[in-house]
Amino acid sequence: MKVLMLMLSDNPGIGGLEKHTQELASAIAKQGHSVSLAAAPQHLEKIEGVTCHAVNARRSRNSITLLVEILRVIREGNYQVLHAQGTKAAFVVQRLAPFIKKHVRVASIHGFKSRYPKAVAFHQLIAVSKALANDINQAEVTVVYNGTSVAKQGPAKPSQAVVNPVWLAVGRLAPVKRFDFLIETFRFCSGTLLIAGEGPEQQRLQALIESTGQTDKIQLLGFRTDIPSLMSAADGVVISSEREGFSYVCAEALLLGKPVISTDVPIANEVLPKDHIYQGDEAAEFARLLQQDLTAATANQAGARAFAKEKLSLSAMADNTVEVYQKASETLALERSKK
Template identity: 45%
Template sequence: MNVLMLMLSPPSAHGGMEKHFSELANGLAATGISVWCMSAPEHLKSLDSKIPQIPIRTNVSRYSPKLLRTIVKAQRDHEFDLIHAQGSKAAATIQLLSRFLSRTKLIATIHNFKSRYPGSHRFSRIIAVSNALANDINSSRVTVVYNGISDNLRSAEPISHDLCDKPAWLAVGRLVHAKGFDLLISAFKTAKGSLIIAGDGPERGKLQAQIDKLALTERVKLLGYQTNIPELMKSVDAIVISSRKEGFSYVCAEALLAGKPIVSTDVPVANELLPPEHICPTEDVTALSRLLNIPISELESAQISARFFAANTLTLNAMIENTLIIYREVVHHEE
């Protein structure tokens, strides 16, 4: 099977979809699938050197004639059995080209909620990364494949931090409005313990000013961008997700695989795996603070089944195998 995986994220993007792109491509290639990858050069660096790469400019419109010509030329040169678009922009671009790709099976993975999704009739299959997202897309061609997490969480060693108040909480993500860190900081006015936030982004100055104003500088710390998230997770008592919107929370999956209890706002995939009493509405600071004050031991015991599910379903091997099943169904069973 000869597959082209296409992603059109801007070069500066380093989120869940970019992580998924490289890990899935590497995993599929390891099974013997011929995988070609087309993306910004920055997102090709983490690929296995044996994977053929087609670097392109991605900070252009999906209607860019040069971009469209490059995709069509790649298909004509290499005769891919299947093109797998990662993300809404890549899917919309492939949709534009579908009449030129009539002999090629088309698949798109959608990673985030959108006001409008690519037309499912143009694709043999749409993959959604959570049940909530699949329900929002609302098509008979949608299949859920959860993102997978690598095994390095299990071998991570705790590292020291300067949080004194217990319990110690960790939040992870870009410092942007969608992650709800402003709500989380406000929740710590009445929540016990302390918090470290790992991540960087345009709201860092605003969030630090909020911490200063609320006199939380001893209990809430902004760490900036970190590469040692597994070690940080092992070093704290629990994980908190405060997002206003998510397609699939990698942080939730990573925390479960690390054996850490979680509280979360009402976003996927936390709202599909955690007990309902450990989920609160988005934008509700009071409810989030109430969750943060639940005893850690109570969270741990109530989330045993969620951790078991994660250990069997939210792994790289499971993600790769489930994707392969879809590839085989589409290529070999659809005429």
């Protein structure tokens, strides 16, 4: 099968969408398929077995020059499957649909939006969680969970003294992650909170830590490349996000055998026990979940860890995605036979 993945993120770094696309492209290529990726230059480095096409992703989804360039890449490559990653790429493929009728068209949606691409422009839509599939609420939506690979590493040594239990939170320091709520929550908790990530909220969050008198309890670690080591050193992982399409942090923590306490976001709310999910805005109530016995919490999440091992691996993600391609190919063949 000859596949072109299209990702039009203009992020300067590698976030969840970029990580997913790179890993999926490589995993499908390892299965023996021919895979190309058209994306911004900064997202094309070191992708094993994948042919890369650099695209200026800073342009609007409605840019005529962008549409013409993507159409040229598609026609020159003689691809069987076009797989748009993210809503921007999906809307571009939707605009081009009348000119690429002979191609199988698939789009992966990674986050909640006020408006989604139209399913009629594609042979299959992929949602990365059940909650997201329900929100899309269109025909021909298949759930394929993001897979990941987490190599167990030795625990990272803290840069300063910590008090157990040690909780780790990971993510971009942006409002949607609600780290301000987590900092308020930790006023009612014992132990240490480590927050790994960088972003526009860093100064405000540091000021909140200081104003709540928690400089000895909470550390902003900044950008880190050793998240598995940090998780290995932590006693538990906490997710405080307002919304997520799919939480890589939850998946990685489960694969490393760490207990997870989370707000009501996918994929945590699909696999964790209900009493490990917090719904609400009361810091003291969220803190109660973080104060439970972690040995018991770990035991109660055995089913979630088994699910992660079976469903959240790179090979499972690649297998399930190729199944979607095959189903979409059958849909296209049926369409063409009726003409």
